[in-house]
Amino acid sequence: MKISMTVNGKEVAREVEDRRLLVDYLRQDLGLTGTHVGCDTSQCGACVVHVDGEPVKACTMLAADAEGAQVKTIEGMAGKDGTLHAIQAAFQEHHGLQCGFCTPGMIMSAAALLKENPKPNEHEIREYLDGNICRCTGYHNIVKAIMAASGQPVAIAAE
Amino acid sequence: MPKDSVIGTSTKRREDKRFITGRGQYTDDIVLKDQTYAAFARSDVAHGKIVSIDTSAAEAMPGVLAVFTGEDFAEVGGNPAGWLIHSRDGTPMTEPKRPVLAHGKVRHVGDAYAAVIAETAEQARDAAEAIDATIEELPAIVDLRQAASDTSNRVHDEVASNVCFDWGWIEDNRAAVDEAIKGAPHVTTLELRNNRLSPNPIEPRCSIGDFNPGTEDYTLYTTSQNPHLTRLLVCAFVMGIPENKLRVVAPDVGGGFGSKIYHYGEEALVLAAAKRIGRPVKWTCSRSEAFLTDAHGRDHVTKIELATDFDGNFIAVRTETFANLGAYLSNFATATPTFLHGTLMAGNYTVPNVYVNVKGVFTNTVPVDAYRGAGRPEATFSLERVIDKCARELGIDPIEIRRKNYIKPHQFPYTTPVALEYDTGDYDAVMDRLEAIADLSGFERRLNDSASRGKLRGLGISSYIEACGIAPSNLVGALGGRVGLYDAATVRVNATGTISVMVGAHSHGQSHETTFPQIVADRLGIDESKIEIVHGDTAKIPFGMGTYGSRSLAVCGSAVVRATEKIIAKAKLIAGHMMEAGDAEVDFEDGVFSVRGTNKNVPFGDVALKAYIPHDFPLDRIEPGLEETAFYDPANFTYPSGCYACEVEVDPGTGKVEVMSFAAADDFGNVINPMVVEGQVHGGIAQGIGQALMENAVYDENGQLLSASYMDYTMPRAYDVPMFKVDHSANTPCTHNPLGVKGCGEAGAIGSPPALVNAVIDALQRAGRSSVTHIDMPLTPSRVWDAIHNS
Ligand code: FES
Ligand code: FES
Numbered sequence: 001m002k003i004s005m006t007v008n009g010k011e012v013a014r015e016v017e018d019r020r021l022l023v024d025y026l027r028q029d030l031g032l033t034g035t036h037v038g039c040d041t042s043q044c045g046a047c048v049v050h051v052d053g054e055p056v057k058a059c060t061m062l063a064a065d066a067e068g069a070q071v072k073t074i075e076g077m078a079g080k081d082g083t084l085h086a087i088q089a090a091f092q093e094h095h096g097l098q099c100g101f102c103t104p105g106m107i108m109s110a111a112a113l114l115k116e117n118p119k120p121n122e123h124e125i126r127e128y129l130d131g132n133i134c135r136c137t138g139y140h141n142i143v144k145a146i147m148a149a150s151g152q153p154v155a156i157a158a159e
Numbered sequence: 160m161p162k163d164s165v166i167g168t169s170t171k172r173r174e175d176k177r178f179i180t181g182r183g184q185y186t187d188d189i190v191l192k193d194q195t196y197a198a199f200a201r202s203d204v205a206h207g208k209i210v211s212i213d214t215s216a217a218e219a220m221p222g223v224l225a226v227f228t229g230e231d232f233a234e235v236g237g238n239p240a241g242w243l244i245h246s247r248d249g250t251p252m253t254e255p256k257r258p259v260l261a262h263g264k265v266r267h268v269g270d271a272y273a274a275v276i277a278e279t280a281e282q283a284r285d286a287a288e289a290i291d292a293t294i295e296e297l298p299a300i301v302d303l304r305q306a307a308s309d310t311s312n313r314v315h316d317e318v319a320s321n322v323c324f325d326w327g328w329i330e331d332n333r334a335a336v337d338e339a340i341k342g343a344p345h346v347t348t349l350e351l352r353n354n355r356l357s358p359n360p361i362e363p364r365c366s367i368g369d370f371n372p373g374t375e376d377y378t379l380y381t382t383s384q385n386p387h388l389t390r391l392l393v394c395a396f397v398m399g400i401p402e403n404k405l406r407v408v409a410p411d412v413g414g415g416f417g418s419k420i421y422h423y424g425e426e427a428l429v430l431a432a433a434k435r436i437g438r439p440v441k442w443t444c445s446r447s448e449a450f451l452t453d454a455h456g457r458d459h460v461t462k463i464e465l466a467t468d469f470d471g472n473f474i475a476v477r478t479e480t481f482a483n484l485g486a487y488l489s490n491f492a493t494a495t496p497t498f499l500h501g502t503l504m505a506g507n508y509t510v511p512n513v514y515v516n517v518k519g520v521f522t523n524t525v526p527v528d529a530y531r532g533a534g535r536p537e538a539t540f541s542l543e544r545v546i547d548k549c550a551r552e553l554g555i556d557p558i559e560i561r562r563k564n565y566i567k568p569h570q571f572p573y574t575t576p577v578a579l580e581y582d583t584g585d586y587d588a589v590m591d592r593l594e595a596i597a598d599l600s601g602f603e604r605r606l607n608d609s610a611s612r613g614k615l616r617g618l619g620i621s622s623y624i625e626a627c628g629i630a631p632s633n634l635v636g637a638l639g640g641r642v643g644l645y646d647a648a649t650v651r652v653n654a655t656g657t658i659s660v661m662v663g664a665h666s667h668g669q670s671h672e673t674t675f676p677q678i679v680a681d682r683l684g685i686d687e688s689k690i691e692i693v694h695g696d697t698a699k700i701p702f703g704m705g706t707y708g709s710r711s712l713a714v715c716g717s718a719v720v721r722a723t724e725k726i727i728a729k730a731k732l733i734a735g736h737m738m739e740a741g742d743a744e745v746d747f748e749d750g751v752f753s754v755r756g757t758n759k760n761v762p763f764g765d766v767a768l769k770a771y772i773p774h775d776f777p778l779d780r781i782e783p784g785l786e787e788t789a790f791y792d793p794a795n796f797t798y799p800s801g802c803y804a805c806e807v808e809v810d811p812g813t814g815k816v817e818v819m820s821f822a823a824a825d826d827f828g829n830v831i832n833p834m835v836v837e838g839q840v841h842g843g844i845a846q847g848i849g850q851a852l853m854e855n856a857v858y859d860e861n862g863q864l865l866s867a868s869y870m871d872y873t874m875p876r877a878y879d880v881p882m883f884k885v886d887h888s889a890n891t892p893c894t895h896n897p898l899g900v901k902g903c904g905e906a907g908a909i910g911s912p913p914a915l916v917n918a919v920i921d922a923l924q925r926a927g928r929s930s931v932t933h934i935d936m937p938l939t940p941s942r943v944w945d946a947i948h949n950s
Contacts, residue, residue, distance in 0.1 A: 019281075033188035034181015036413070038361040039446035043869035046361055074181035084179065092175040095838050098668035100178030101362040101413025107179060122882070129877040133869070135361050135414050136668045138845030138907075139877040141838060 003067050007032070008076030016063050022056075023047045025063035026073060034074035034104045038133070045132030048105040048112075049073045055112035057131070074104035077111070087111055087149040094154065096145035098136035106132050110146045119150055165677045165687060169834035172673045174666070183411045186365040186382050191439035194367070195224055197429055198283035198442070200273040200290040201451065202265035205299035205523035205862020206314070209263060209272060213291040217275055220289055222282035224436045227274045227428065229262030236396045238422055240488035242639045244497055244519070247327040252519070255315035257487035259397065259424040259431070265294060266314055266486035267525050268862055269451025271424060276432045276440055299523045299862035303460050303481045307520045314486055314521035323484055323519040324493070328501035328577055336514035339475035343466030347549035353537045354936045355458035355483065355856040356849075357872055358530045360667075362413020363444040364453065368429030372437060376404055377430050383409040384419045384665050385705020386697050388642075392422040392490070398430065405430075409695040412667035416846070417529040418453045419667070420707045421490045425452075450867040455856050456530020458483035459496065463541045466512075471553050471560045475512035476504055478541060484519045485526035492528045493519060498638045499534030499626070499708075505575035506542045507586045507624045507800055508564040513576045523862040529707065531846055531908040535625040543621040543913035548932050551924065557620045557917070558594070561802075562587055565622075568891075579626060581798045586622060588889040589824050590802045593620075596884045597804035597822035605806065605819075606925075614808040616819070617922025621803045621913040626796035627902035629708030634796070645792035646715035647702040650679065650722040652730075652785040654771035656764035658683075658690045660722075663703015664715035665695050668842075669904065670835040671711060677831050678716055678898065682723045684750030685763055701788050709902030712831065713797045713893065720897045721789035730766045732781050737761050737769055797893045797901040801825035803844075803910040807918040811926065814944025816852055816919055822884040823910060828893040828901035836903045840885045843907020849875040850908070851915040855937050873937075912936060923947060 004013035007030060014029050026032045026049065035058055038046035047058040050072040077085040087110050090096065097103040106129070113120060113128045120128065125146050126139070134142060144154045177183050214226040237256035244252045261272040273290050277283035300306045300314055306321040313321055327333060340346055367380040377400055383389045386407040394402045412419060425442050432440040444452070459480050466475040482496030501515035550560040565586040566573050573581045594600075602618055609616035629635070632643035649661040660679055664671055676690035693699050703715065727747055734752035735742040738759045746753050753760035770785035806819045823840055830836050853873035857865045866872040892899030919938050923931045928950045934942050 027188075028190075031190075032181070033185075034183070036185070036362070037187070038363065038413075039869050041446065041868045041870050044361060044446075074179075078180055088179040091179050092171055095172065095834050097175060097178055098670070098838060098842065099360070099362070099412065099414040100174070100183050100668075101185065101360070103178050104181050123878075126877040133361060133874050133876065135359055135416070135846070135874070136842045137838060138841035138843075138883065139880055140841040140883050143877065143882070 001064060003064050005066050005069050005071055007071045008073060018064060020063045021059055022061040022063045022066055023058035026058060032073050032075050036101055036104060038101065043133065045105040045109060046102050048108040048132065050108060050112065055109055074107060077107065090145040090149035094141050094145040094148055096137065096142045102132060102134040106134065106142060110149065113146070114150050119152060164681055166681045166831055167833065168677065169832055170673055170677055170687060172670050174670065174672045185362055185411045185413055186367065186380050187443050189367060189380055189410065191367060191369055194439045194441050195276050195278060195436065196280040196283045197432060197440050198275050198280065198287040199271040200287045200292065202261065202268060202270040202272060202294065204265065204294060204296045205268050206297040207265050207294035208297060209261065209265060210293040210295050212273055214273065216291060217286040217289040220282065220286040222278035223275060223286045224278065225276040225432060227260060227432065229258055229260040229272055232259040233262055235259065235398055238392060238424065239396045240493045241490045241641055242494035243641060244324040244326055244493045244639055246325045247330050252324040252493065253318045254488060255318055259427045267523050268864055269448070269525060270486065274428050276436055299860070301522055301524065301858050301860055301862050303483055303520055303522065306522050307481060307518055314523060321521045323521055326497050326517045328497070328515040332512060332514045332576055336475050336477050336512040339512040340464060340466045340477055343474050344469050345467050345553065347465045347545055347552055348462065349545045349548055349933055350462045351541065351544060351933060352935045353457045353459040353461065353540055354850060354854070356456045356530055356854050357450055357856045358416040358418035358453060358456055359874060360414030360416055360418060363446055363449045364419065364423065365443045366426045366429045367439055367441040368433035369439040370433040370437070376406065378406045378408065379426060379430055380408045380410065381426055382412050382419050383407065384412065384415040384667060384707055385703065386665065386695055387663065387703045388705055389422050389426065390697050393427055393430065397427050406698045409665055412665070415667050416531040417456060417533060417707060420705065421454055421528060447868055450872065451864060452525060454489045454526050454528035455485065456527065457537060458527050459537050461541050463545045465545045465549050467549060467553070469553065471550065471555045471563055473508055473510040473564045476510055476542070478504060478515050480517045482517050482519050483524065483527050484521055485524045486521065487526050489526035489528035492526060494640070495529045495534045500538045502577050502579050503535050503538040503624065503626060504542060505577050507566060507622045509566050510564065511576060515577065524858050531843065532905040533708065535905065536909045536912065539623040539909050540913050544916060544933065547917045547920065558590065561622050562590060580795060582795055582894045583891040584798060584800050584826060585889060585891050586800060589800060589826050592824035592886045592889045593802040593804055593822060596824060596886045599804065609808050615811055615922040615926045617807050617809065617918040617920070617925060619805045619914045619916065619918025619921055621910055621917060622800070623910040624798055624800040625905060625909055627709035627799055628713030628793060628797040629710045631795055632792050643792065644704055645790050646704050646718045647788065647790045648715060648718040648722045649701045649786065649788040650719065650726050652726060652767045652770065654768055656689065656767045659693055660690060660719060661693045661700040662715050662719060663700055663705065664711035665706045667706070669706060669711055670832065674712070674832045674835055675716065675719055678719055679723050682720065683763060684748065709904040712898065712900050713896055713902050714791060714793060716898055716900065717793065717896045718789045718791035721791050722787045725787035725789060726785060729785060729787065730763065733769055734761050734766050736777065736781060737766065794895045797828065797896065799825060799827050799901040799903065799906055801906055801910050803914040805914040805918045807915065807922055809919060809922045809943060811947055814940035814947060816938055816943060818848055818881050818915065820881055821911070823907065824886045824889065825903065825906050826890045827887050827903045828890055829899040830887055830890070831900065836887060837885050839903045840907045841883050843905060844883055844911045845875050845880050846908045847911025848880055848915060851912040851936050851938060853879070853937050853939065919943065
């Protein structure tokens, strides 16, 4: 079947199999390999993208179901001139990533959180990241980065 | 050294830019022209005899290009164990063949017995399912102790028993230790299980094989922590490819934690398949497959005894451990429960008598190998738990009993009864730091606060020491290692003054691209941004033993220093020539060469350029170019140590444990980049909390893995862990490497499980559950609830 959608501001149309997952469509058909696959049970969140502004695990959605949607991936987060999104910059500034594999999903989830709740506290950040697993960082610096990106002080009591 | 040293500076990571913008290049992101896909047919029984495999239906399916079975690899070699272990009686272990695809028998659920290559991944998977194998199921060998005593049902028919080795360390100590324990005033005994874990880097394994029939060159792109070792194993042991005909590329790798050290059969398969069909072949592991096939970690059953006098002075330690090896010997599997475990059993303490016995046992489970910490977490857990129990029995404060037995600074270098020579350390100073950052004096107040909310609070302490920088070839050779464990680096100064550094270490989260330039910049006095690290490609780097065992900086970083020193020596020759002085008169400081006692000087950049424009070189004395390689083989392991404190709240109604605070004071020697070091500790502690509270790889009695997805295997999430307090200010630089560094990658995962379990036991004891002296990990709500209510 033929599907069309807007991905990172660009109209794209492709012929796909009915069973094509959105994540495979993005990675393999469009070559947008920033969105990752870390599991097959919809648990890890490495694949989070935005569909019509909402965070979605791209491994659990059929490409065909995104027909006509506005899709944003990690590749679309920085400005056209390369200016990093505040969350991207904060992840670098606060060492919120090590191997980088969970990072695109983390950043996309964090962006969705801050849209919903612009000044989350530590507890709210941790609860919101329920669907994103990071094996490297112990989450400490991810929490700090998200605090910083939301314009809040990052000197958290524990340090 | 330049005045503003870049060593010790939290330089931001240069690798981040590509990762935060989605431009990383992991193996599965690579698409080769005409790429095909592999899928595997895997055993769904734990133990069985392969009667027949009918591939005809699969071969006829759409898109299928080739089908392989174990028969295709019957003539090639097996994937070897890297360490030869001798049993107590002197006999060498028997090493059963680990084939590319199972042949004759399947030995664990997930053991691959056939593979399909097809045009698309879906077609390959569909066809793999159509392979019709008749497998006669045999009784599964799962329970460790039972496996050890049962000689009639064996994982490997050609090995006389399921016990691969029965190792004593040190066998000559045995009698004295037995004697000391028999006569000791007090003996504390503890039986425990170190739970089996699945490493779970978030990037699943992936391999792409490519073959060029014109040149007969192979290329393997693979998720590896050590591309050169993979090349060596594939070439020399498994496939017989000349080493100069295989290039192994490990591009961006999404975490490893040990599980990507090893060579796996899938790598050999994609290479063989690429050659047969003349097109590239890719295999991408699913998470479900990863649970069934990535090497697991830990899985020890241990009895430990600690003998003391009534004042808590340690007299002897004796352990007996059954270590699960799984169905085949993975590359480090025999070293992990032995030399990386038994040699650490004296901990940070002066304990005159130590004897360790480890029986390595085959079972019908996926191979077990090194996972973050590798043997050292198991040693630390046993020791730090039994010390805690002993302190309680003797009524001594847990910090006091540790301090009482610490090796003191004046005793270094200190040779332990289990054959390591610790070069340096100051454990009391590290404990002082811990007491400060953990605010231990405020514990009573927090205890009361928890009580007012109906929660049981506990405080747990642990110390650890580890042997890192897994290297010294002389030592590992003496201990049975079949490879040398040095590392290598090439520093190439380009004509325009930029520098490429080719390193044998592989960065998959460790931040080498940022921290290694700091070392070179420090030595050369030039800007870090002019220095670029090249790693992960056997065609580009001189050689390397890879990244594991917290070895990258201590071993490969030292090779970088040595190569940089050679660069300076050569550059001095050139600078001397330029300034018409002998090189002995040339000084080098802050990036400038000068002739002593004169005002003559030339900057580094001019010397670099001159090296490549040698119009007037005295060629008998100075070669053109400025590039140097060094291999570094250290004199000893490095010995990071630390003290950890954990506070928990236990909900008596549900048994749920909440980690309220976690503090880690570590001695890593000199620190190059504090931000990176802290990040490593955070990640290690989270994995340790995972092991202590939630993670558990469980097989049922039929050898089915019950925890085979993220639905059943509980990974620590953001809300399971607190913010961490870390400190590395009480450091004693390593005495034998040029950087004075010790390694920090595994510490967090080693020191944290005992601190956490000690904290939970403390909470329960304070609540009057005096009979609860141990709970096996993971401390799930049901286990803790059970301990509270059935004690
Ligand atoms: S890939 Fe793991 S949740 Fe989508
Ligand atoms: S940075 Fe490696 S999984 Fe999060």
